[in-house]
Amino acid sequence: MARKETPIKIASVEYCYVGSDYDFNRFLSAVVHDYLSKDITATSEKVSEKP
Secondary structure: OOOOOOOOOOOOOOOOOOOOHHHHHHHHHHHHHHHHHHHHHHHHHHHHHOO
């Protein structure tokens, strides 16, 4: 029997970025978009599992 592991909760993330403001905004937008996309997928899977 596999033991259950407690997921690690991330309190904060720190980025060190060297580049233009435009490039940083594009990078940050991509990170936020990926985060929200994964969150929506997880939520929809939980909802679809209910009878």
